[in-house]
Amino acid sequence: MDVLHLQDYPIFIGPCEEALSRFLESRRDAAVFVLVDENSESCCLPRLSGVRQLAQAVVLRIQSGETFKNLDTCSGIWRQLLDAGAGRRGLLINLGGGVIGDMGGFCASTYKRGMDFVQIPTTLLSQVDASIGGKLGIDFHEVKNSIGVFANPRAVFIDPGFLDTLSFREVRSGYAEIIKHALIADSGMWNALKTKRDLETLPWIDLIPPSLQIKKRIVEADPFEKGLRKALNFGHTIGHAIEAVSLQSAAPLLHGEAIAAGMICEAWLSFRAGYLDQQELETIAAYLIQVYQPQLLHDSNYMAYLQLMRNDKKNEADEINFTFIGPPGTAHVNQMAGEAEIVASFAYLNGRLGDQGLG
Numbered sequence: 001m002d003v004l005h006l007q008d009y010p011i012f013i014g015p016c017e018e019a020l021s022r023f024l025e026s027r028r029d030a031a032v033f034v035l036v037d038e039n040s041e042s043c044c045l046p047r048l049s050g051v052r053q054l055a056q057a058v059v060l061r062i063q064s065g066e067t068f069k070n071l072d073t074c075s076g077i078w079r080q081l082l083d084a085g086a087g088r089r090g091l092l093i094n095l096g097g098g099v100i101g102d103m104g105g106f107c108a109s110t111y112k113r114g115m116d117f118v119q120i121p122t123t124l125l126s127q128v129d130a131s132i133g134g135k136l137g138i139d140f141h142e143v144k145n146s147i148g149v150f151a152n153p154r155a156v157f158i159d160p161g162f163l164d165t166l167s168f169r170e171v172r173s174g175y176a177e178i179i180k181h182a183l184i185a186d187s188g189m190w191n192a193l194k195t196k197r198d199l200e201t202l203p204w205i206d207l208i209p210p211s212l213q214i215k216k217r218i219v220e221a222d223p224f225e226k227g228l229r230k231a232l233n234f235g236h237t238i239g240h241a242i243e244a245v246s247l248q249s250a251a252p253l254l255h256g257e258a259i260a261a262g263m264i265c266e267a268w269l270s271f272r273a274g275y276l277d278q279q280e281l282e283t284i285a286a287y288l289i290q291v292y293q294p295q296l297l298h299d300s301n302y303m304a305y306l307q308l309m310r311n312d313k314k315n316e317a318d319e320i321n322f323t324f325i326g327p328p329g330t331a332h333v334n335q336m337a338g339e340a341e342i343v344a345s346f347a348y349l350n351g352r353l354g355d356q357g358l359g
C-alpha cells in the first residue's frame with residue numbers, strides 16, 4: 001500500500017479494504033453513509049464486504065450517468081441524508097466514478113454546512129484525476145461543473161482492483177486524462193504513451209501513480225486555480241462544450257472522449273499560437289484519433305459550442321481562455337483565442353477525420 005499526502009489528506013493506493021477498515025476504526029463517526037449508483041452498488045460495494053464498520057452503514061442510491069449530475073439528484077441525496085437522520089458528525093463515503101465523487105463531495109460539503117467525506121474512486125478517470133484536488137460540483141443549465149465548491153476529502157482510497165469490472169469504453173475515457181497529464185507535464189510519459197496501440201494490455205496499476213503525482217504536484221502548487229492549475233484544463237474548454245452538446249443528443253459522449261476531441265482542437269490552437277510545432281501537433285492528433293476515433297463536429301453545433309464556451313467558468317472578461325501546450329510536457333495557461341480561430345480548430349479536427357476516413 002502506497003500512501004501519498006495532498007495538503008492535509010492521505011491518498012491510499014492499493015487494495016483498499018484493510019486501509020479503509022483502519023481509517024474508519026480511527027475515526028468513530030456518528031454514522032457512516034455510502035453513496036452509490038446502480039453500477040458501483042453491484043460491482044464495487046461487494047468488494048468492501050470485509051469492512052466491518054460498514055455493516056451498519058446506510059446506503060444512499062442515485063442513478064448513474066453524467067445527465068444525473070444535477071441539482072435534482074443533489075436534492076435526492078440531501079433528502080436521503082435528512083431521512084436517515086444524518087448530522088454533521090456523520091461521514092459520507094463516495095463509492096463510484098467522477099460523477100459520484102464530484103456530486104457526493106458537493107452534497108457532503110454543503111449538508112448542514114459540511115460533513116466529512118471520503119472518496120473511493122472506482123473508474124480510471126476518477127482514480128487519476130477527479131478524486132483528488134478538491135474540486136466538487138454539478139452541471140447546471142447545460143454548463144458543466146458550473147455550481148460547486150472547493151473542499152477536501154478526509155481521505156482517498158485508490159484501488160485499481162475496481163477497474164476489473166469497467167467497460168473498455170470507460171477505461172479509454174479515463175486514459176484521456178492520463179494523456180492530458182503527460183502532455184502538460186511529462187514528456188517522458190508522453191513518449192511512452194504515444195506508442196501504445198492496444199489499451200487492453202496497458203498496465204494501469206503502473207500508470208495510475210505517476211499520473212496522480214502530476215495532478216498532485218500541480219494542485220499543491222495552486223490549490224484554488226489562480227494560475228498554474230489551469231494547465232489541467234488543457235482540452236477542456238472545447239471538450240466540455242462538445243461533451244455538453246453531446247449530452248443532449250441520442251449518442252452522448254463520455255467525458256474523456258469529448259476531452260480527446262477537445263485536446264486535438266486545442267493542440268491545433270497551440271500550434272497556431274506558435275507554441276507547438278507542426279510535427280508534434282500531427283503526432284498528438286494522429287494518436288488521439290487512432291485511440292478515440294472521434295466523430296465529426298457538425299457545423300450546425302458550432303454556435304452552441306461557442307455559446308457554452310462563453311459561459312464556461314474559465315473565462316475572464318469577454319475572451320475565451322485556453323490552456324495551450326508547448327513541446328509535450330509543457331503548458332501555457334491564460335491564453336486567448338478568438339471565435340474564428342476556434343471554429344478553424346473544429347475544421348482542423350474534421351479535416352483530419354476526413355483524411356483518415358473515420359468521419
Ligand SMILES: NC(=O)c1ccc[n+]([C@@H]2O[C@H](COP(=O)([O-])OP(=O)(O)OC[C@H]3O[C@@H](n4cnc5c(N)ncnc54)[C@H](O)[C@@H]3O)[C@@H](O)[C@H]2O)c1
Nearest residue numbers: 039043064097098099122123125126129130135162165166
Ligand atoms: N473534480 C475534478 O477535478 C474532476 C476531474 C476530472 C473529471 N471530473 C468529472 O468526472 C466525471 C466523469 O467521471 P467518470 O468518467 O468516472 O464517469 P462516471 O462517474 O459517470 O462513471 C462512469 C460509469 O462507470 C460506472 N462505474 C463506476 N465504477 C465502476 C466499476 N468499477 N465497474 C463498473 N462500472 C463502474 C458508473 O456507474 C458510470 O456508469 C465528469 O462529471 C467530470 O466532469 C472531475
Ligand SMILES: [Zn+2]
Nearest residue numbers: 177236255259
Ligand atoms: Zn476532465
